[in-house]
Amino acid sequence: MVTAGIEAATEPSSLHLREVCKTFRRADGAEVVALDRLTLDVAEGEMIALIGPSGCGKSTLLRMIAGLDRPTSGSLRVGSQPIDGPGAERGLMFQDPSLFPWKTVRRNIETGPAARGVLRSHRGEVDEYLRLTGLEPFADSYPHQLSGGMAQRAALARALINHPKVLLLDEPLGALDQFTRMRMQDEVVRIWRARRTTTVLVTHDIDEALYMCDRIVVMTPRPGRIERVMDVTLERPRHRNDPRFLELRAEILEMLHFAGDEPAEAEGVAS
Amino acid sequence: MTLATQLAETKAISPGRADRGAAERRRGLSSPAWALAPAGAAALGLALHLALPDRQPSAALRPFTGLLAAMLAGSLAMAALGRTSGRPGAWARHRSPLAAGIVLTLVAWDLLTLKLAWLPLPYFPGPDRVLGAMWEDREALALSAYHSLRLLACGYAAGAAAGLACGVLIGWSKSARYWGMPLLKVIGPIPATAYVPLAMVMFPNAFISGVALIGLAVWFPVTMLTSSGVADVPAAYLDVARTLGAGRAHLIFRVAVPAALPSVFLGLFMGLGAAFLTLIVAETLGVSSGLGWYLKWKQGYLEYAHVYAALAIMSLFFSGLMTLLFKARDRALVWQKGVIRW
Numbered sequence: 001m002v003t004a005g006i007e008a009a010t011e012p013s014s015l016h017l018r019e020v021c022k023t024f025r026r027a028d029g030a031e032v033v034a035l036d037r038l039t040l041d042v043a044e045g046e047m048i049a050l051i052g053p054s055g056c057g058k059s060t061l062l063r064m065i066a067g068l069d070r071p072t073s074g075s076l077r078v079g080s081q082p083i084d085g086p087g088a089e090r091g092l093m094f095q096d097p098s099l100f101p102w103k104t105v106r107r108n109i110e111t112g113p114a115a116r117g118v119l120r121s122h123r124g125e126v127d128e129y130l131r132l133t134g135l136e137p138f139a140d141s142y143p144h145q146l147s148g149g150m151a152q153r154a155a156l157a158r159a160l161i162n163h164p165k166v167l168l169l170d171e172p173l174g175a176l177d178q179f180t181r182m183r184m185q186d187e188v189v190r191i192w193r194a195r196r197t198t199t200v201l202v203t204h205d206i207d208e209a210l211y212m213c214d215r216i217v218v219m220t221p222r223p224g225r226i227e228r229v230m231d232v233t234l235e236r237p238r239h240r241n242d243p244r245f246l247e248l249r250a251e252i253l254e255m256l257h258f259a260g261d262e263p264a265e266a267e268g269v270a271s
Numbered sequence: 272m273t274l275a276t277q278l279a280e281t282k283a284i285s286p287g288r289a290d291r292g293a294a295e296r297r298r299g300l301s302s303p304a305w306a307l308a309p310a311g312a313a314a315l316g317l318a319l320h321l322a323l324p325d326r327q328p329s330a331a332l333r334p335f336t337g338l339l340a341a342m343l344a345g346s347l348a349m350a351a352l353g354r355t356s357g358r359p360g361a362w363a364r365h366r367s368p369l370a371a372g373i374v375l376t377l378v379a380w381d382l383l384t385l386k387l388a389w390l391p392l393p394y395f396p397g398p399d400r401v402l403g404a405m406w407e408d409r410e411a412l413a414l415s416a417y418h419s420l421r422l423l424a425c426g427y428a429a430g431a432a433a434g435l436a437c438g439v440l441i442g443w444s445k446s447a448r449y450w451g452m453p454l455l456k457v458i459g460p461i462p463a464t465a466y467v468p469l470a471m472v473m474f475p476n477a478f479i480s481g482v483a484l485i486g487l488a489v490w491f492p493v494t495m496l497t498s499s500g501v502a503d504v505p506a507a508y509l510d511v512a513r514t515l516g517a518g519r520a521h522l523i524f525r526v527a528v529p530a531a532l533p534s535v536f537l538g539l540f541m542g543l544g545a546a547f548l549t550l551i552v553a554e555t556l557g558v559s560s561g562l563g564w565y566l567k568w569k570q571g572y573l574e575y576a577h578v579y580a581a582l583a584i585m586s587l588f589f590s591g592l593m594t595l596l597f598k599a600r601d602r603a604l605v606w607q608k609g610v611i612r613w
């Protein structure tokens with residue numbers, strides 16, 4: 001464990017996905033190709049957005065990077081290390097908050113540090129994340145007492161507090177109202193800038209992708225492939241009503257509209 | 272704080288206990304007439320008990336007269352308590368119809384036996400004789416209850432501990448499941464009481480064989496339900512914990528076991544029921560002490576007042592243990608409920 005920690009500390013946390021395919025076999029025996037020869041590199045400290053229509057394999061991809069599922073073929077690496085099973089260095093915030101129902105919000109957030117046996121030195125940070133996500137008044141509530149947006153913020157805090165080197169966020173802010181959502185975007189960007197965590201963000205919101213990320217990866221409908229990769233060159237801190245921001249937004253919308261021949265695609269991303 | 276969090280805050284507030292009082296008033300259960308009903312029933316019972324002549328021999332000390340007087344005093348105190356506000360008062364109002372029902376049942380029993388002799392002796396003694404037997408034989412009864420409790424506690428603890436360990440093992444490990452499940456299927460469905468003849472010769476003394484029998488009876492349901500609870504833990508919880516860096520011990524004891532607790536408690540309840548049954552059967556068939564043994568002994572002498580006394584103690588004792596387990600479950604599973612109770 002100790003040696004692995006040292007190795008991991010010297011290993012760059014860039015992501016390298018090569019020709020990744022994932023096929024599921026359905027109960028009726030039919031095969032579903034979720035991902036088809038997907039190749040992508042994410043530089044250390046980069047934040048990329050993954051957008052694409054529903055069912056194109058975004059969650060599947062994140063699960064494979066997290067090490068929870070294996071690709072049918074192809075390879076995934078962090079630095080030079082092949083991904084082999086899940087670990088705390090690759091944090092995944094699931095699309096569904098999946099809070100532990102038997103733990104209070106505070107204890108849910110404490111899970112990572114507790115599992116790694118470093119809770120004592122992280123107590124102060126727990127309070128910080130509770131405050132940051134606006135969950136202080138609900139620290140001792142159980143998940144069934146939370147609204148959907150509150151549960152999502154708790155799940156986000158639970159992922160962030162663990163300081164993963166690669167952070168995988170699957171629609172982390174989807175259940176939030178517009179104001180909370182913008183505030184949480186700022187918080188995530190602030191934390192990301194402080195830590196330089198390699199981040200993959202799945203979102204259906206083009207503004208969110210433009211506001212937060214260095215690059216936007218657009219995926220095709222099933223089977224999921226990379227349709228196009230866009231660099232977002234706006235300097236940070238970004239402004240939501242910067243004319244160049246709006247220009248880029250119009251450009252992406254236009255591109256997505258003409259990007260594929262299936263209308264479902266435009267429908268899937270423009271939300 | 273944002274608008275959304277404020278809105279959400281109101282959502283988390285659950286309906287309080289105040290609503291229950293209102294519901295009762297609608298049903299008419301806490302009207303003033305009900306508040307005096309237990310006292311009325313006790314007074315009526317006392318009057319009849321004193322006025323009517325006995326048609327059966329009564330116990331020497333006439334303990335039922337004392338009980339009626341005590342119930343009258345208690346009912347009056349309850350009525351007075353019911354006039355106060357706050358939780359004890361609400362409790363008294365809520366329980367007074369039930370108290371009246373209990374008093375009336377005892378009074379009816381007294382009338383049917385001691386006063387009217389409609390039920391034949393020796394099989395149906397009145398409350399007076401049962402109370403008399405309880406008092407007269409208090410030492411033997413207390414000792415029997417103590418022996419039963421000791422045997423039950425040892426057997427239940429052993430069975431529950433073994434069941435939890437086996438259940439977690441079988442639920443978590445594939446190879447433990449491969450070998451364990453067939454064994455469980457073969458041994459489990461046989462009622463533990465069927466092993467009585469075997470257990471009595473296999474173990475060095477009756478107490479140990481009793482512990483083994485009760486343990487076996489508890490072990491099966493606890494193992495079954497613990498293992499299915501652990502095996503059915505939603506994969507999402509395990510996945511989340513893995514990506515947070517949880518090792519195997521954490522996954523088992525901090526994720527799978529807590530998630531399985533509702534099922535585990537079901538097993539513990541079933542185990543407790545099986546333990547009661549096995550305890551009494553073991554005591555009547557082999558172990559020469561305890562309430563089951565006392566019951567059989569007194570029945571042999573047709574001393575039915577003593578039999579009922581033992582049954583009454585058993586009922587108190589078993590329902591007390593059930594209540595204890597319910598309380599433990601409520602504490603352990605607060606997270607499951609819509610409303611947190613304090």
Ligand SMILES: Nc1ncnc2c1ncn2[C@@H]1O[C@H](COP(=O)(O)OP(=O)(O)OP(=O)(O)O)[C@@H](O)[C@H]1O
Nearest residue numbers: 024025026032034053054055056057058059060061
């Ligand atoms: N365990 C599974 N078994 C069978 N098919 C699966 C499984 N998981 C995912 N799939 C299929 O793989 C495809 C991609 O699913 P995935 O959840 O990755 O989509 P997504 O891009 O995250 O969609 P959304 O935006 O709706 O979340 C879907 O067609 C889905 O039906």
Ligand SMILES: [Mg+2]
Nearest residue numbers: 058059095170
């Ligand atoms: Mg998804």
